[in-house]
Amino acid sequence: MLALWAQWLLLVLGILFFPGIAFCISLALFDEWVDRKFYAALQDRIGPLHTGFKGIAQPLADFIKLLSNEDIEPSAADKWGMRIMAIFGLAVPLVLLLFVPIINTTGIISFEGDLLLLSFLTTLLALVIFLAGWFSANRLAMPGTMRAASQLLSFEIPILLAMFSVAMRTGELSVAGIVNWQMVHHRPVMFSLPMFMFLIIYLLATQAELERTPFDIPVAETEIVGGWEVEYSGKKLAFFRLGADLQMIYSVGIATSLFLGGPIGVEMWIPSFADWLASSASLSNPNGILWIAVIRMAYYVLIFAIKTTLLVLALSTFRALMARIRIDQFLEFSWKWLIPVSLGLMIFSIFWVPWLDNTLWVKFEGLFPTGGGT
Amino acid sequence: MAEKKIVKVDAPKTGCVACMPRTMEIPLGPQHPALKEPEHFLLEVEGEVIVNATPRIGYVHRGIEKLAETKTYSQNLTLVERVCGICSHIHSISLVNATETALGLEGFKPPERAEYIRTIVSELERIHSHILWFGVAAHEIGFDTLFMLSWRDRELTMDILEDISGNRVNYAINEVGGTRRDLSEKQIARMNKYMDITIKRLKRYTEICLKEDTIRLRTQGIGVLLPSTAKKLCAVGPTARASGLKIDIRYDDPYNAYAGPLRDIFNVITYDTNDVFSRVVVRLLEIIEACKYVKWLLANLPDGPVFIKPPRKVPEAHVLSRTEAPRGELIHYLWSNNTNKPYRLKITTPTLANILSVAEMLKGDYIADSTITLASIDPCFSCEDRIITIINKDRRKAKVDNLTMDQLRKYSREWHAKNKRWKK
Numbered sequence: 116m117l118a119l120w121a122q123w124l125l126l127v128l129g130i131l132f133f134p135g136i137a138f139c140i141s142l143a144l145f146d147e148w149v150d151r152k153f154y155a156a157l158q159d160r161i162g163p164l165h166t167g168f169k170g171i172a173q174p175l176a177d178f179i180k181l182l183s184n185e186d187i188e189p190s191a192a193d194k195w196g197m198r199i200m201a202i203f204g205l206a207v208p209l210v211l212l213l214f215v216p217i218i219n220t221t222g223i224i225s226f227e228g229d230l231l232l233l234s235f236l237t238t239l240l241a242l243v244i245f246l247a248g249w250f251s252a253n254r255l256a257m258p259g260t261m262r263a264a265s266q267l268l269s270f271e272i273p274i275l276l277a278m279f280s281v282a283m284r285t286g287e288l289s290v291a292g293i294v295n296w297q298m299v300h301h302r303p304v305m306f307s308l309p310m311f312m313f314l315i316i317y318l319l320a321t322q323a324e325l326e327r328t329p330f331d332i333p334v335a336e337t338e339i340v341g342g343w344e345v346e347y348s349g350k351k352l353a354f355f356r357l358g359a360d361l362q363m364i365y366s367v368g369i370a371t372s373l374f375l376g377g378p379i380g381v382e383m384w385i386p387s388f389a390d391w392l393a394s395s396a397s398l399s400n401p402n403g404i405l406w407i408a409v410i411r412m413a414y415y416v417l418i419f420a421i422k423t424t425l426l427v428l429a430l431s432t433f434r435a436l437m438a439r440i441r442i443d444q445f446l447e448f449s450w451k452w453l454i455p456v457s458l459g460l461m462i463f464s465i466f467w468v469p470w471l472d473n474t475l476w477v478k479f480e481g482l483f484p485t486g487g488g489t
Numbered sequence: 490m491a492e493k494k495i496v497k498v499d500a501p502k503t504g505c506v507a508c509m510p511r512t513m514e515i516p517l518g519p520q521h522p523a524l525k526e527p528e529h530f531l532l533e534v535e536g537e538v539i540v541n542a543t544p545r546i547g548y549v550h551r552g553i554e555k556l557a558e559t560k561t562y563s564q565n566l567t568l569v570e571r572v573c574g575i576c577s578h579i580h581s582i583s584l585v586n587a588t589e590t591a592l593g594l595e596g597f598k599p600p601e602r603a604e605y606i607r608t609i610v611s612e613l614e615r616i617h618s619h620i621l622w623f624g625v626a627a628h629e630i631g632f633d634t635l636f637m638l639s640w641r642d643r644e645l646t647m648d649i650l651e652d653i654s655g656n657r658v659n660y661a662i663n664e665v666g667g668t669r670r671d672l673s674e675k676q677i678a679r680m681n682k683y684m685d686i687t688i689k690r691l692k693r694y695t696e697i698c699l700k701e702d703t704i705r706l707r708t709q710g711i712g713v714l715l716p717s718t719a720k721k722l723c724a725v726g727p728t729a730r731a732s733g734l735k736i737d738i739r740y741d742d743p744y745n746a747y748a749g750p751l752r753d754i755f756n757v758i759t760y761d762t763n764d765v766f767s768r769v770v771v772r773l774l775e776i777i778e779a780c781k782y783v784k785w786l787l788a789n790l791p792d793g794p795v796f797i798k799p800p801r802k803v804p805e806a807h808v809l810s811r812t813e814a815p816r817g818e819l820i821h822y823l824w825s826n827n828t829n830k831p832y833r834l835k836i837t838t839p840t841l842a843n844i845l846s847v848a849e850m851l852k853g854d855y856i857a858d859s860t861i862t863l864a865s866i867d868p869c870f871s872c873e874d875r876i877i878t879i880i881n882k883d884r885r886k887a888k889v890d891n892l893t894m895d896q897l898r899k900y901s902r903e904w905h906a907k908n909k910r911w912k913k
Binding site: 159337435438439440 | 632858
């Protein structure tokens with residue numbers, strides 16, 4: 116076992132660099148590039164091209180350029196409110212990302228019941244956006260703020276229902292517990308019909324949370340000129356933009372952990388590979404082999420990056436396919452369709468799924484060497 | 490006589506809901522992201538619903554009519570092409586038709602091939618203008634993919650126009666007495682090929698628009714203009730045709746090649762749902778029709794010269810020249826006086842005819858729909874302005890001060906004496 120100061124040093128380094136802030140920002144900027152390139156390809160455009168290899172450094176260049184831009188604050192606005200909200204807009208997604216398992220089956224911060232804290236923090240993001248629009252005291256920001264508030268709050272419910280359905284299905288209330296459940300049961304949560312529907316509902320609600328087409332109603336450019344973020348420029352806008360990228364990574368990262376098995380890849384079905392990975396050195400297993408630990412870390416990061424990027428591609432396909440709907444049509448869709456459907460699905464999954472899953476799963480048991488029932 | 494009793498009533502407290510005015514005024518424009526040109530609409534709203542809309546025009550008066558009186562007919566063709574950036578060619582057709590009609594009093598007739606080439610260019614212009622509008626409308630409802638793809642396909646038409654005239658926007662192909670350029674066999678083959686591709690693509694877009702749910706959610710049932718109202722407010726062009734009125738100058742009062750055998754295959758597109766969706770469908774179908782006309786005109790292009798030298802002076806005449814611009818009926822009124830310059834030229838663009846209709850359409854819509862409703866008439870506000878008015882701060886009383894040059898100088902001296910910091 117390492118000394119206490121070394122454990123603390125590792126924790127701080129972890130938060131600052133590798134699975135923490137620096138790595139998450141790099142992954143967020145990479146996924147923004149993937150999103151922009153793919154979106155451009157769907158529209159028969161080229162997308163970012165000149166900065167770095169095929170424009171891969173363009174999101175970073177945009178961020179740095181925005182930081183250097185002039186920061187204008189309207190005289191009527193609550194200036195300190197705007198500044199603090201910009202910082203919150205970046206800090207809250209960063210905090211959220213510490214809970215997502217990336218290099219391990221547990222996140223940097225992990226405890227029993229952290230799913231509850233995550234649900235609270237995501238709602239906090241909606242409040243940050245609401246206050247950000249409110250403080251900027253702009254005539255166009257006000258309708259954007261109101262639209263953002265009603266949209267984000269009405270789409271929190273399906274997200275929470277999806278998250279807690281997974282918790283009920285697995286009987287775990289922490290992200291790490293759910294990832295471990297999938298490891299132990301040799302299948303991702305997604306491999307059952309109601310849970311797959313919940314994944315789709317979660318992605319749909321994520322699209323609304325991230326304010327992307329067809330749910331970009333609060334920031335509609337042609338209607339209300341960017342909505343709540345209309346008065347933000349320079350550093351503050353850069354913070355919000357990066358915060359949005361990080362929020363995207365967090366949302367798809369949590370979807371990966373809850374539905375797709377997190378950073379666990381094929382070792383779910385290859386027990387010898389899983390044993391080999393488990394023989395690596397770690398804080399809990401100091402007698403393990405060190406170079407396997409490095410491979411294990413790289414492997415988990417790779418699997419996590421692949422899964423999140425695939426989900427980001429799904430989100431950008433969705434973005435390219437539709438027109439923006441109106442706020443009343445959106446609320447109707449949300450309250451009359453999505454929320455009742457997710458509630459019904461939740462009840463359905465409580466009573467039916469354990470039985471149905473077992474019956475179905477036993478039939479496919481032979482497909483995978485270690486597959487077993489619940 | 491009974492004594493009048495004066496009852497003192499306390500002024501209502503501010504914030505009393507019952508005493509508040511039921512409607513609120515929201516200005517749309519002159520600077521607004523949905524408007525590419527300055528224009529003002531004062532919307533009276535009850536909650537989210539617009540109950541009344543008052544347009545105000547006259548932000549981009551450029552004095553083109555006055556300038557036209559100082560230039561020769563040939564120079565004026567260059568000038569009127571600059572009235573509109575999108576439908577530039579149709580303005581020069583209108584003026585050249587008016588001039589040639591006046592010259593016809595002395596027996597002048599332009600060559601037939603030139604008339605066919607003019608018609609081909611005007612149909613190509615209609616295609617690119619309608620696709621441009623389609624893309625803008627898609628962007629307006631947040632469908633950026635359709636915007637990008639339709640503008641990609643517009644490039645085919647733009648390439649043809651650049652090929653045959655040398656320019657992408659102001660083609661300058663007309664001249665009094667014919668056209669400046671002829672079409673070669675190679676160009677005709679290329680145009681046929683590109684028109685086939687455009688027809689294929691546009692059929693696909695029409696299919697998408699008829700089926701796609703989000704487009705229908707945002708366009709159906711909004712911006713309704715009933716046929717009777719459209720007739721009463723003198724709507725023109727696709728706006729009127731989308732309300733089910735069969736109005737098309739190309740068919741009703743044919744000019745150039747439309748007066749020939751093309752009239753037999755001519756098809757006036759109408760649609761009867763009277764809303765924004767109807768305008769989308771009408772324009773999309775019109776593009777396909779225009780592609781077919783171009784192909785027909787190319788197949789039946791007569792031989793002969795494209796230019797005959799006209800007389801220098803235009804005999805005295807009053808000519809009203811009507812043409813069908815992409816946006817609707819365009820009127821050029823020419824008063825010639827036996828010189829080489831017009832005595833008076835009056836231009837009425839289709840947007841001016843449609844501006845009352847759009848004020849009617851806005852009534853009953855949500856505020857979020859006002860931009861797509863406004864865009865649905867394909868507005869070109871800068872083309873329509875022929876007059877400028879100065880309006881007081883309270884927006885209702887017009888006040889125009891006529892100042893002479895000396896008075897202006899005096900005013901300027903006084904103003905600068907008052908505002909010292911502006912002095913350098």
